[in-house]
Amino acid sequence: MYFATFILKNIVRRRLRSMLTVLGVAIAVGAAVALLGIADGFERSFLSLYQQRGVELIVVRAGKAERSTSFLDERIAERLRRLPGVAQVMGGLVDAVEIPGSGLQAVLVQGWYADSPLFDALRFVSGRRFRPDESHVAVLGSVIARNLGKKEGDAVSLYGEDFQILGVFESFNHFENGCVVINIRDLQRLLGVGNKVTGFQVVVEPAPNKQALVDRLRGEIEALTDDRGHRLPLSALPTADAVSTTSQLRLIKAQSWITSVIAVVIGSIGVLNTMLMSVFERTREIGILRAIGWRRRRVVRMVLAESLLLSLAGAVVGILFGLALTFALSRVPMAAGYVEGTIAPSVLLGGLAIAVLVGLLGGVYPAWRAARLLPTEALRHE
Amino acid sequence: MSDAVLVRSDHLCKTYPDGHVTALVDVNLRIGRGEYVAIMGPSGSGKSTLLNLLGALDRPTSGEIIFDGQPLSTLRDLDRFRAEKVGFVFQSFHLLPTLTALENVQIPMFEGRLSAAARARRAAALLDVVGMAHRLDHVPGQLSVGERQRVAIARALANDPVLLLADEPTGNLDSRTAADILALFDQLHREHGKTIVMVTHGQDVAERAQRILRMRDGRLLEP
Ligand SMILES: Nc1ncnc2c1ncn2[C@@H]1O[C@H](COP(=O)(O)OP(=O)(O)OP(=O)(O)O)[C@@H](O)[C@H]1O
Ligand SMILES: [Mg+2]
Numbered sequence: 001m002y003f004a005t006f007i008l009k010n011i012v013r014r015r016l017r018s019m020l021t022v023l024g025v026a027i028a029v030g031a032a033v034a035l036l037g038i039a040d041g042f043e044r045s046f047l048s049l050y051q052q053r054g055v056e057l058i059v060v061r062a063g064k065a066e067r068s069t070s071f072l073d074e075r076i077a078e079r080l081r082r083l084p085g086v087a088q089v090m091g092g093l094v095d096a097v098e099i100p101g102s103g104l105q106a107v108l109v110q111g112w113y114a115d116s117p118l119f120d121a122l123r124f125v126s127g128r129r130f131r132p133d134e135s136h137v138a139v140l141g142s143v144i145a146r147n148l149g150k151k152e153g154d155a156v157s158l159y160g161e162d163f164q165i166l167g168v169f170e171s172f173n174h175f176e177n178g179c180v181v182i183n184i185r186d187l188q189r190l191l192g193v194g195n196k197v198t199g200f201q202v203v204v205e206p207a208p209n210k211q212a213l214v215d216r217l218r219g220e221i222e223a224l225t226d227d228r229g230h231r232l233p234l235s236a237l238p239t240a241d242a243v244s245t246t247s248q249l250r251l252i253k254a255q256s257w258i259t260s261v262i263a264v265v266i267g268s269i270g271v272l273n274t275m276l277m278s279v280f281e282r283t284r285e286i287g288i289l290r291a292i293g294w295r296r297r298r299v300v301r302m303v304l305a306e307s308l309l310l311s312l313a314g315a316v317v318g319i320l321f322g323l324a325l326t327f328a329l330s331r332v333p334m335a336a337g338y339v340e341g342t343i344a345p346s347v348l349l350g351g352l353a354i355a356v357l358v359g360l361l362g363g364v365y366p367a368w369r370a371a372r373l374l375p376t377e378a379l380r381h382e
Numbered sequence: 383m384s385d386a387v388l389v390r391s392d393h394l395c396k397t398y399p400d401g402h403v404t405a406l407v408d409v410n411l412r413i414g415r416g417e418y419v420a421i422m423g424p425s426g427s428g429k430s431t432l433l434n435l436l437g438a439l440d441r442p443t444s445g446e447i448i449f450d451g452q453p454l455s456t457l458r459d460l461d462r463f464r465a466e467k468v469g470f471v472f473q474s475f476h477l478l479p480t481l482t483a484l485e486n487v488q489i490p491m492f493e494g495r496l497s498a499a500a501r502a503r504r505a506a507a508l509l510d511v512v513g514m515a516h517r518l519d520h521v522p523g524q525l526s527v528g529e530r531q532r533v534a535i536a537r538a539l540a541n542d543p544v545l546l547l548a549d550e551p552t553g554n555l556d557s558r559t560a561a562d563i564l565a566l567f568d569q570l571h572r573e574h575g576k577t578i579v580m581v582t583h584g585q586d587v588a589e590r591a592q593r594i595l596r597m598r599d600g601r602l603l604e605p
Contacts, residue, residue, distance in 0.1 A: 001488045002498045006481075013480045288476045291439055293465030293490040293541060376440045379472075 007305045010278075017274055018310060024270035025314025025358055026321055028263035033322030033351040035256035037343030038329070043249055045340060049173045050201060050239040053121055055090075056214050058242035059221055060199040062235035071196035076224075076232065080200060083220055085213050088203035090118050093187045093196070097158055102148050108179045109158060111187030111197075118201075122176075127152035127167025130183050138163040141177035142170045156180065159190045174340050202236070214238060260350075264357055267311065271362025275307045279366045286370055287378025300367045307363025308356065315355030319348055388415040388544060388577050389436055394445035396431050396600075405431040407600040409445070415544075418571045418578045420588035423597030429581040430549055432597070436579060437468045437547045450544070465493045469538030471548040475530045477522040483509060483533045484518040490540040508536040511574075512566060528559035535566060539576075546570065548580040552587055564590055 011018045050058065059080065061070035071093075080089045093111035098104065112118050114132040122129075122139075130137045138156055145151065145168045155162045163182060171177050188195060202221075207213040221236040243249065279286070286299055323343055330341035389412070396406040405428045413419055413436075421429050434440045435447060438460045447454045449467065457463050477486045487505035496504060509515055512532040522530050531551060538546055548567070552560035564587060570576045580591060588594045596603040 001485045001501060003492055006485075006489070006492075009480055009485075284476075285478065288472075288478075289489065290461065291437075291464075291470045291472075292537060293461070293468075293493055295459070295461035295465070295493060298492060374440070376434050 003301075004305075007302065007309060010302070010306055011309055014278060017277075021270050021274040021310050022314045022317060025267045025311050025355060026317035028267040028270075028358070029315050029318030029351050029354055030321030030325065032256070032260040032263040032354055033319055033343060033347060034325040034329075035252075035259045036350055037322060037326050037347045038339055039249070039252045039256045040344050040347050041326075041340040041342070042252060043243060044344070045174045046243045046246070046249065047240060049175055050243070052172050053090075053118070053201065054087075054203045055201040055239055056204045056210070057202040057217060057221070057236045058199055058239060059202060059234055059236045060242070062222075062233045070198070071193050072199060072234070074195045074197045076234070077197075077200055079224055079232075080202060080221065083217060085205050085207065085217055086202060087205045088117055088201075090116055090201045090203075091184075091197040092116070092118065092199070092201070093184050093191070093193070094198045095187065095191060099148065100157060104144075104147065107144060108175070109187065110179050110181045111184035112181050113184050122169040122171050125168045125170050127165070130166055132183075134166075135183060135186055136161065136163050137166045138180050138182045139167045139169055140165055140181075141179045142168055143174070143177040144180060147178075158182070161190070260354060264354055264361070267314065267354070267358035268361035271307050271311055271358055272365060273362075274310065275303060275363055275366035276369070278306070279303060279370045282370075283373060283378050283381040286373055287375045287381065290373075290375035291379060296371045299373075300371045303367035303370050304360070304363045307366070308359035311355040311359035311362065312352070314358070315352050318355070319351050322351065386414055387412050388417070388450060389413045390448045391436070392446045392448070394432075394435060394447065395443050396428070396435060396440075397443045405600050406435070406442070409600075409602045411595065411602060413577060413579060416571075416575050416577055417593065418567075418591045419580070419593050419595060420591035421579065421581045421595045421597060422583070422585070422588050427597040428600040429597055431600075433547050433549055433579065433581055437470060437545070438464045439470075462493070465490060465541055467543050467545060469540070469543040469546045471531070471535055471538045471546065471551045473550040473553040475522070475527075475534045475554075477530055477534055477537070479522055482519045482521055483514060483525070483536075486522070486533055487536045487540055490537060494541055505536070505540070508539050509533065511539070512536045526559070527555055528562055531555065531559075531563050532566065535563075535570075539570075539574075544577055546576045546578045548578065550581055550583065552582065552584070560584075560587070 061072050074091050077089045077091050080086055091113065095109045096106040097109050099107050114130055114134070119129050125142060127139070129139055138158070140150060140156070148156065150156055150165055152165055152167055154165050156165055158180065202217070204210065204213055204217060218236045221234055224232045224234060226232055289299060326339060326343055327341045329339045391409055391411050394406055394409040397404050409432060421432065423429050435442050438449070438454055454460065454463070478489065484502060484505050487508055488501045491501045491504065506515070506518060509518060512535050514529060514532050514536065517525060517529060522533070525533065552563055555563060567578055567580065568590065571578050582588050
């Protein structure tokens with residue numbers, strides 16, 4: 001017999017209690033994995049939105065916490081383009097709208113220039129993009145089109161106005177497939193922001209030392225001044241920073257971390273309770289094990305192995321549960337634009353790490369209690 | 383080094399902290415290598431306490447036990463010593479209920495160096511010695527009490543100890559089954575050269591041993 005077999009038999013022996021403990025850990029780990037997975041997927045999706053287009057810097061208004069409601073004059077684009085080393089500057093306006101009758105409460109609406117290079121990365125499944133002079137026209141990402149049940153030629157209501165759908169596109173990026181893209185002129189008018197944009201995406205020219213170039217450009221962009229010599233309110237963030245400091249992302253990250261901590265605490269208490277009970281119940285048995293030759297250390301190993309096994313089983317069930325949860329969420333129209341149906345392996349490993357932590361936290365004290373039992377006392381225990 | 387004395391106790395005293403029970407008072411004894419000794423005495427006279435001390439399951443309050451020339455007080459790891467040198471047999475068997483006979487016998491072997499397969503082979507061989515070769519895969523609940531005690535004896539032999547300590551091993555058995563178990567102890571003594579110390583309440587049981595030690599109020603009575 002293997003020691004592992006013995007451990008397994010001990011677990012199976014208290015079937016119901018073990019199952020309930022596993023379930024407790026599974027729910028905790030599942031919730032943590034789902035949330036961490038969503039946060040991570042969100043961040044990576046977001047990042048890829050820029051990285052796939054070679055965007056190195058995001059230029060937004062300085063000093064605003066919520067970037068999507070701050071604006072910059074679109075003419076700044078020209079100033080940026082003139083900086084040596086800048087290859088492309090792509091301005092855009094972003095807003096979120098509720099689409100009446102669809103149940104979708106926050107659909108991202110992007111205002112793009114008709115000739116924007118941003119379109120280059122889109123593959124049109126049907127129809128075409130809009131021309132500069134076209135108004136009240138929209139192109140839809142494939143996910144939003146599916147969720148709205150709309151296709152080329154249909155109309156979609158935005159801000160109380162009807163927009164004709166010119167085409168449906170497939171982007172490399174999950175987020176973008178959940179977006180509606182309209183002419184920036186329309187969006188500027190609808191938001192009443194004249195000729196303002198939310199920000200600019202900056203692609204830099206190839207350079208042997210790209211990092212140095214990016215750093216230099218950051219400095220130069222943030223030092224730009226207006227006609228009267230006043231510093232323009234610009235903040236140029238490296239893409240990764242821009243993404244990780246997005247307020248929504250910060251919020252969901254904070255939430256998922258809090259959930260993980262709660263998961264560890266709840267899971268540990270569950271395992272602790274189970275293991276403590278099983279150590280007390282087996283007082284005499286532990287005395288016997290010691291009498292027939294087991295060392296303290298092996299009793300400790302037995303208790304820890306049992307608690308780790310319980311929590312790892314919980315992790316496996318919980319990870320499946322988390323995967324199912326995110327997959328289901330990605331099918332719900334309301335969340336589909338934000339949630340990818342998969343979870344990164346690193347997050348799944350994080351779930352396992354949580355389980356190991358839970359197993360150790362829940363097992364150490366009972367193991368210590370078990371090791372402290374005096375064999376003669378334990379043998380006399382009724 | 384084959385000293386004729388396997389275990390010796392010098393001025394052994396044991397006081398249990400709770401209630402200040404003095405369980406052993408100045409016990410001096412010698413048990414020869416290969417000897418079969420019975421311990422008798424009224425309930426509470428300290429028999430089990432003495433057995434536990436001889437088996438390094440507990441430490442004396444004062445006095446010394448010299449096992450195989452080695453003073454036990456100098457050992458840091460009594461567990462290891464016990465695993466290698468001593469086998470315990472109890473009145474109520476104390477088998478693990480969910481494990482088969484074969485598995486129960488392997489439990490003490492986890493502390494040894496045998497592989498899982500070797501453990502299983504050795505356990506099967508020991509069960510054969512105690513006449514249980516036909517019940518390897520039965521759990522204790524499926525065995526008669528006599529059979530359970532045989533399995534427990536096989537378990538005590540798991541790490542090939544020099545000393546077998548049995549605390550009323552026939553106390554829960556009817557007289558016929560008891561006779562079988564006692565015959566098994568005889569066999570282990572004669573054929574396998576085990577040193578045996580057995581606590582018993584039965585005069586007839588004790589008489590099978592080579593020597594009877596009598597205890598009263600924590601003291602060893604003069605023979
Ligand atoms: N762990 C302990 N804590 C406190 N007192 C104990 C402990 N173990 C034994 N005693 C006490 O020590 C004395 C001797 O006990 P012991 O078990 O050695 O007697 P015994 O001769 O084996 O008796 P029995 O025939 O009933 O098994 C008794 O008074 C008992 O109550
Ligand atoms: Mg006793």
